[in-house]
Amino acid sequence: MKIRRHYLTLRRAYAHVQEGASVEATTQELAELLACTHRNMVMLLKRMQQEEWLQWQPKRGRGNRSLLTFIAGADALMLQEAQELVHKQDLQGALAIVQSAQQSASVQVRFQQWLAGQFGFHSEVQGNRRTDILRFPLPQTIHSLDPAAIHYTGESHLVNQLFDGLVRMDAKGESILPHLAHAWEVDESRTLWTFYLRKGVLFHNGRELSSSDVKYSLERLRELAPSGLHGWVYAGIASMETPDDTTIRIRLAERNEVFLSFLATNRASIVPQDACDAETGQFLENPVGTGPFKLAGHEQGVWVLEAFAPYFQGRAFLDRVEIWTLEEAEDRLMAPELASFQLMHNVRMSETASEQWQQVRQSGMTCKFITVNELKHGPLANPSIREAIDLAINRERLLELLSGDVIEEGISFWLHQESATPDGMKQSDPTSVAEIRVLLAEAGYNGEKLVLATIPQYESDAALIKQVCAAAGVAIEIRLIAAEEFKGKSRLEADFLLFAIMLDEHRELRLVDLYKSMQQHMLPAMYRALDDQLQSILSEADPQQRKALFLQIEEELKRAHSLIFLYRKHLKTAFHPSVRGISLESLGWVRFRDIWFT
Template sequence: MIDFYYLRLRKKYAEVKEQAEIEITLTELTDIFQCTARNVNFVLKRMEEAGWIHWTPGRGRGHRSKIIFLAKSETIALESAQALVKKGDIQQAFAYLEEHSALPALKDQFVYWLDSHFGYRPEVKNDTLTDTLRLPYSKRIACLDPALITFVVECHMVQQIFDVLVRMNTKTGNIEGGLAHYWTSGNNGKEWTFYLRKGVFFHHGREMTSEDVKYSIERHNSKELCSPFRWLFADVEHIETIGSYAIRIHLRRANPLFLHHLSYDRTSIVPQDAVTELGEAFSRMPVGTGPFRVVQNDDNMLVLEAFPRYFDRRAHLDRIEIWYTPELMRKASHLQPPNYMMRHQCDTAEELPEDWQTIQTIGRDCSFFTFNLNLPGPQQKLAFRRAVVHGVDRKLLVPSGAPGDVTFAKWFYEESREPSDTDEQYDPILAKRLLAESGYDGEEMLLVHAPHHKGSAEKLQIQLGEIGIKVKLNEVNWGTAEREEMVRSSHFTFNRNVLDHDVELAVIELFLADNCVVRMHLGDELKQQTDFIIERLYQEGSPVTRGTYLNRLRQLVTDQAYVLFLFHHTQRTVFHPSLRNVCLNSLGWVRFRDLWFEPTIDALQQER
């Protein structure tokens, strides 16, 4: 609290340099500090003990007191912000910096200091080494309930905390055992029996049983929960438990993708008792069976610790800390190459040490622009939507500094990489003719976007303005309560989506999950058509034939100009060579369970 008074005093006398002496009265100090004379003397004593000032009180009538400032304002503010971080109050530290934003070098100094706290942090206590990986992230991870997740980072964290009945081998495409070690099907594919592993424990200490599996599946269809993934179990007629370690699921009809549904992280198994007891808090502090358990999740950080009783190989790392640090605050002007061993979603423009390594995935990360066909307006006309598609030169929308990281998109995923120097669909003459045919009469069109898409949204606004379409931008934070309302009330939405490991199912999800913008904006007529195609797809056991239905879905979206596909982005992670077992999952994130560090002896001795 003393820093508050010192900084207020220095703000009053900002023109006075350190080591310079000024005269001041006790009355003036009480006005500045807004406290009693007694408290002023206490504060001055504390400041002098801290070495911040030299104070000479005036003696006798007419003699003014004298003060010399010894400490720089930036130094005091920096130490106070650092103290907040050390107490774990990261958000308060950033709020403190905002209060003192007038201090020119403060942000850079703080971010430089904070950056040094990320990365591999080995600690030795009682001859036991604890391996911690500490990473920055720009915003809070809002939801960790697998039945309610929306965003890529939520999906990734759920995969660290929970397990599914069966798993898809991403290399072979085969379904393999997870929490179930064996399964059979009968009654022409309408009856599935799963045999559960024994000795699988939830993080709160109770063994998983068939009742938990039954509850987890039935929970998706609960009206109270309103899970956007209830379509995954729409074919389930009823479920019966067979003792504690087997379960039989009866379907209304054969579903060739049912095992794929059960391999999806949205269908992770949860403990009935913990969900019931925690209520809404389960979304923030969930309990699973996965390799990591949640020990902290608040406004400051998400902390995961390795679960020692994990049934399928304990994680090498002991602790993962995700610190919530505002993105712009981490971009200080003089930062050296990152100290924290690994950087997620790194573009090619960033300079990194020569010995750092790079891994990347291509073709599953797509940015696109949807038209809201549930809202009255010019976008209801096909000619208008086609005018937008042909009126945007995507080449001018390429993110600055990363021209090699994107290719023009034609669908939600990229089957083959086709770099191009020009945008073949851009035709402003055709766009203006189509706009005239649509009957557009200058109505203002609302485009909603996330803060990190602001630059691209502004470029879209300019280009559409050049062909005569008036666009107003609405910015909203994804993951907030008002996000869905704004998406539903806008004419266009700027989106970016990463497909999960099962591409077929991930595309279907876009058109069936209620929390996906693609489905939110589908009008009744187009929704009937997409639902019909997907319904037919589910009647086909052949992957090749199902592929033809996916192609029909793609053709329908293209013909109706429902989506303006923008780019496929390269998911790139760079890391220090001491980080081992690094591989990206389909979401572009690194699997925490497999990571381990090969620290130098010097580094370990330094930690001691």
């Protein structure tokens, strides 16, 4: 409440005065501190006396000095204020108050412990109706829930709850199943795809899905994100026809054997034309899909999803999901009171906590790597210097610095040697620093500073690369580029790029994306060769043959030291034994529709 904030303003102004001690101040000084009139200042101080937060002994005349005695501690009131804001779902305001208590670490710790207790599963009973709510923290900012504009994993997961595609992947990520389309067929040339839509599927605004929405959604992608994720797929659509409300024919300019896989991604989610066209910017604020949950609102960092009762695959067991974005929160906020959470993604646990929770290690993982900008004139144009720097990146030291139970060295985007080395694949023993310095000198490297570009989310990874390279005499400058701009021309000013790829059921799509991106900073001969190889992959129906072709590309890039592997991180999802119905989707996230609690 406001009166509490006024008291905290006074305590900050007289922070040197202890509780129980007194300080003199004129009424004019107090009015200026509280940014109000003399009359309102008097009312505020009397109210604070009633709350027994302070004692005030006024003296007549504006120039005379009144006596203030503080009784209530600022920490307790600050904590109460932050808690009240959380109950009002003003999470960002609460965090701002707590972070303002820089001299009082106890306030931050106590707030973190209290906030952890607000997460997890809750039931609210009103009359005979029980409302089941799942509330969980997300240490990211949600910039958009428009399938055409998402960039981050948290956004991607929420889009999966709000939208559907024509098809979907099975739980193992091995085959594609019907979804909004109940059936499809392809002609002999494998360029004409015909999809038959389910009848009676409703958007969150109550309108029935039609084939024109599918056509519009794919056309919208080409318009809004021509160079976005998997943009080469929808750029290859030559034409689309909708002979009736439940049929759509899509003709590709060329055969593409991963086209169906693309339609199973949330980038290809179907959106309603009327909602998107209704008003500029409206869809960004209120995205409308056909998914199991609909967006009920988002304010002050809290995103609220409500179960969509008419969902064509059955209503979710949960009634509401609240996602509290905690961009400014420290990592420790995510784990102090594990018993208060029911679901956690990629959280490291103590040995004791691991015994109490069930953990699922996903088949998917992230793999971090470096690619070289071969078009830039500089030291890295020399393959021998690239090779020496590859050796200078001591993976064993990197893993020590990372120190995670899900981190291991990676040498490939494919786990074809995993069975032989279950503890992780390793290259040959690291070359000594002295030997690397000799190799660098012989190759002509004279200590020039090299620019390593990456996105802000990978800044800590880049710092580790800089640290291990410095030990070998390689100077690196880190340059951060926003994720939405990383595919642009600004990255081509760097010597090399640090990025990551998700190795999941859409691995083939992601690898084609990566290699097409790498073509932008390749020499012409390699560009043309890679183009031919990618075309062979997209024309190959046999998955094993496609894998062999991918491995061929990978080995060529590794031999040229244009692609430098670093490490990979397995995904883990932990859940409390009270959680039932766990089923996992891409990126190791739980599908909210399926879970329920005992």
